[in-house]
Amino acid sequence: MSFKEAVQNPYSPWMDDAAPETDVVISSRARLARSLADFPFPHHLSPDKAERVIQRVALAVRETEFSARFGDTEMVRLAELTPVERGMLVEKHLISPDFVMRNHASYQYKGLALTADERLSIMVNEEDHLRIQCLYPGLQVTAAARDADEADTLLEETLDFAFSDRIGYLTACPTNVGTGLRASVMLHLPALVLLGRVKDILTAASRLGLTVRGLFGEGTESVGHLFQMSNQVTLGMSENDIAKNLDSITRQIIEQERAAREQLREQMPVVLRDRVSRAFGILRHAYVLSTDEAMRLLSDVRLGVGMGLIKGVAPRLLSELMVKTRSTYLAKMSGRQLSPPERGELRARVVRQALGNISADDGE
Amino acid sequence: MICERCKQQPASVHYTEIINNQKRQMHLCEACAKEAQKAFEAGPTLNLKHFLAGLMGPAIAQETPTDARPFRCESCGLTEEMFGKYGLLGCGECYRNYERLAPLLRRIHGSTRHTGKVPQRSRKKYRWVQEVERLRAELQEAVEKEKFERAAELRDEIRALESRLT
Numbered sequence: 317m318s319f320k321e322a323v324q325n326p327y328s329p330w331m332d333d334a335a336p337e338t339d340v341v342i343s344s345r346a347r348l349a350r351s352l353a354d355f356p357f358p359h360h361l362s363p364d365k366a367e368r369v370i371q372r373v374a375l376a377v378r379e380t381e382f383s384a385r386f387g388d389t390e391m392v393r394l395a396e397l398t399p400v401e402r403g404m405l406v407e408k409h410l411i412s413p414d415f416v417m418r419n420h421a422s423y424q425y426k427g428l429a430l431t432a433d434e435r436l437s438i439m440v441n442e443e444d445h446l447r448i449q450c451l452y453p454g455l456q457v458t459a460a461a462r463d464a465d466e467a468d469t470l471l472e473e474t475l476d477f478a479f480s481d482r483i484g485y486l487t488a489c490p491t492n493v494g495t496g497l498r499a500s501v502m503l504h505l506p507a508l509v510l511l512g513r514v515k516d517i518l519t520a521a522s523r524l525g526l527t528v529r530g531l532f533g534e535g536t537e538s539v540g541h542l543f544q545m546s547n548q549v550t551l552g553m554s555e556n557d558i559a560k561n562l563d564s565i566t567r568q569i570i571e572q573e574r575a576a577r578e579q580l581r582e583q584m585p586v587v588l589r590d591r592v593s594r595a596f597g598i599l600r601h602a603y604v605l606s607t608d609e610a611m612r613l614l615s616d617v618r619l620g621v622g623m624g625l626i627k628g629v630a631p632r633l634l635s636e637l638m639v640k641t642r643s644t645y646l647a648k649m650s651g652r653q654l655s656p657p658e659r660g661e662l663r664a665r666v667v668r669q670a671l672g673n674i675s676a677d678d679g680e
Numbered sequence: 681m682i683c684e685r686c687k688q689q690p691a692s693v694h695y696t697e698i699i700n701n702q703k704r705q706m707h708l709c710e711a712c713a714k715e716a717q718k719a720f721e722a723g724p725t726l727n728l729k730h731f732l733a734g735l736m737g738p739a740i741a742q743e744t745p746t747d748a749r750p751f752r753c754e755s756c757g758l759t760e761e762m763f764g765k766y767g768l769l770g771c772g773e774c775y776r777n778y779e780r781l782a783p784l785l786r787r788i789h790g791s792t793r794h795t796g797k798v799p800q801r802s803r804k805k806y807r808w809v810q811e812v813e814r815l816r817a818e819l820q821e822a823v824e825k826e827k828f829e830r831a832a833e834l835r836d837e838i839r840a841l842e843s844r845l846t
């Protein structure tokens with residue numbers, strides 16, 4: 317039931333607007349890497365052992381205590397999904413792109429356990445046996461880390477995780493060893509980009525032990541002004557300190573972005589208003605849109621909505637459109653792979669239908 | 681060929697980078713290569729090529745025991761060469777080559793000691809590890825203050841505890 321829903325519906329609860337600081341932070345994630353003791357890591361795993369790993373995790377999530385806390389959790393093998401359905405899970409950030417691209421184990425031996433509310437997902441036989449992930453809307457890093465920790469504790473009742481007294485949880489890649497925790501936030505920083513300040517801020521963040529990368533595209537030239545920021549270090553810091561460090565640096569960046577937005581409003585009100593209203597107009601009326609153009613314009617509209625320059629548009633609609641404008645969703649919608657021109661046309665239609673009927677005003 | 685970073689100077693430095701298992705050729709000019717190197721030294725930016733070079737190269741020879749044989753996991757058969765190729769270890773037992781991995785971990789994380797969550801079943805052993813570290817500090821102090829009798833006691837205690845650890 318929930319899987320059918322998850323691969324059909326472009327909306328996911330991490331897009332919810334009713335969460336802290338959603339004007340700048342779109343979502344927060346905590347991901348724990350765990351290995352089963354007595355099994356080689358996934359890329360070294362024979363098919364029958366990979367099968368046993370999947371079955372053990374499937375049993376563990378069916379334990380009463382686990383489902384009492386997280387609800388019914390379904391386990392599906394990637395082999396049971398179509399390529400488009402797998403793509404949908406990637407676009408909704410419920411699984412990693414690597415999970416569907418790498419060939420360490422065939423799709424038959426890659427599993428995904430997903431709760432009905434899509435807030436908790438467990439990838440089985442990704443780079444590690446388990447990748448336990450909590451994904452929440454807005455700035456909720458500590459809540460996500462706490463819930464991932466709870467899931468881990470409940471799983472530990474039935475699963476024997478590889479752990480060293482010196483270096484903590486053992487993972488396939490030495491970059492994840494220790495806590496196995498990768499906490500991250502997705503940031504929307506259009507004003508800092510427009511004012512040319514984003515590079516300095518991101519450099520500063522990297523000196524404070526965080527990694528920042530553009531969500532789409534390379535480095536600071538991220539299409540759609542979206543950035544993913546996460547902890548670099550997993551060993552020698554407690555889970556709590558990792559989450560708190562990310563949370564507090566994120567709060568500083570939020571302040572910087574908000575100040576930059578106010579500076580834009582004061583110093584170039586017409587340029588700003590023209591930019592966001594023009595973007596809104598194009599999205600509402602275009603008959604052809606490329607992915608990049610759609611991402612850029614959606615970013616401008618999000619800025620306008622966040623600053624009260626465009627009213628009547630829910631930010632969650634824009635997050636949903638980030639999924640809906642991807643080729644994967646368009647292919648799912650039409651039931652076949654489309655040629656680039658067909659895609660551009662359908663993309664524009666999807667956006668028109670989502671935004672065209674909104675009785676929005678430009679705040680004048 | 682033009683430098684792929686600044687897209688202005690001719691590229692004169694070529695090297696292969698391995699990120700997330702993807703091999704990638706980099707072509708940079710002198711200046712950008714230097715900057716890239718600086719960026720690497722300044723922070724623990726993930727660059728597996730450098731980490732692996734650090735793990736296996738002569739630069740860390742003094743950090744590793746002199747009788748160190750090539751890295752090979754008894755349990756899963758992973759060799760240093762395979763690790764260098766994919767940047768992934770083969771199993772939890774690979775980490776028993778702790779002495780060889782410690783410099784790598786220090787370069788990635790700036791630390792070689794886990795201070796976070798401990799699974800329920802490991803809690804007791806974990807406390808021993810902490811106790812060993814405490815005793816070591818005490819030992820150091822005893823030696824510095826030339827309390828040799830106390831130091832010998834501490835040494836025995838540490839040895840006894842360590843024999844129970846893996």
Ligand SMILES: [Zn+2]
Pocket residue numbers: 683684685686687688689708709710711712713
């Ligand atoms: Zn250059």
Ligand SMILES: [Zn+2]
Pocket residue numbers: 753754755756757758769770771772773774775
């Ligand atoms: Zn091994």
